[in-house]
Amino acid sequence: MMVKKFLTLTAVAGGLVWLSASGAMAQNEIEGRQKLMKGFSAATKEVKAAVEKKDYATVAVKVKDIADSLDMAAFAKNWPHNSTDAKSRAKPEVWQKWNDFMLTAWDGQQRALSLVDAAKSKNDAKVAEAYKAFGPVCVDCHKSFRAEATK
Numbered sequence: 001m002m003v004k005k006f007l008t009l010t011a012v013a014g015g016l017v018w019l020s021a022s023g024a025m026a027q028n029e030i031e032g033r034q035k036l037m038k039g040f041s042a043a044t045k046e047v048k049a050a051v052e053k054k055d056y057a058t059v060a061v062k063v064k065d066i067a068d069s070l071d072m073a074a075f076a077k078n079w080p081h082n083s084t085d086a087k088s089r090a091k092p093e094v095w096q097k098w099n100d101f102m103l104t105a106w107d108g109q110q111r112a113l114s115l116v117d118a119a120k121s122k123n124d125a126k127v128a129e130a131y132k133a134f135g136p137v138c139v140d141c142h143k144s145f146r147a148e149a150t151k
């Protein structure tokens with residue numbers, strides 16, 4: 001029933017209309033999401049080290065935080081309509097393909113949650129598999145929705 005589930009999600013994503021925001025508010029959102037992403041970076045490094053050490057309790061906690069931040073309703077709030085500035089690398093596609101953007105976040109959340117479950121199971125093979133599936137989450141979204149660095 002994947003197709004049905006996907007269609008339902010598309011409807012949900014479409015319903016999460018971006019906030020329209022004043023310039024000043026968008027500034028906060030841009031800085032807020034950049035801070036969030038930097039936190040993701042730090043967390044993924046900690047997760048990598050924890051997976052290597054088989055410190056699965058740490059894996060579960062750190063990855064659950066990422067999953068919570070990628071929750072569609074929470075994540076959507078970071079991206080007021082067309083909020084960009086000189087420092088933002090968000091592509092216009094974020095808003096032009098809003099449903100895809102939301103579904104990419106959703107997919108990332110599901111992979112994160114699978115990794116949390118695997119970590120809780122403390123089963124090495126399950127963790128390895130879920131960690132591998134989680135791996136491309138960041139890059140996949142950046143490829144479509146984040147512009148190349150200009151310098």
Ligand code: HEC
Nearest residue numbers: 034037038040041044088089090104105108138141145146
């Ligand atoms: C659903 C899409 C999406 C996902 C998933 C995602 N990112 Fe991002 N990320 C973006 C976008 C878009 C930007 C550009 C934001 C801006 O500059 O306004 C960005 C920016 C960044 C930045 C630069 C922040 C700065 O200081 O300007 C880092 C670092 C980053 N992401 C890390 C990650 C990591 C690590 C993950 C995975 C755990 C991740 N991102 C997951 C979309 C995503």
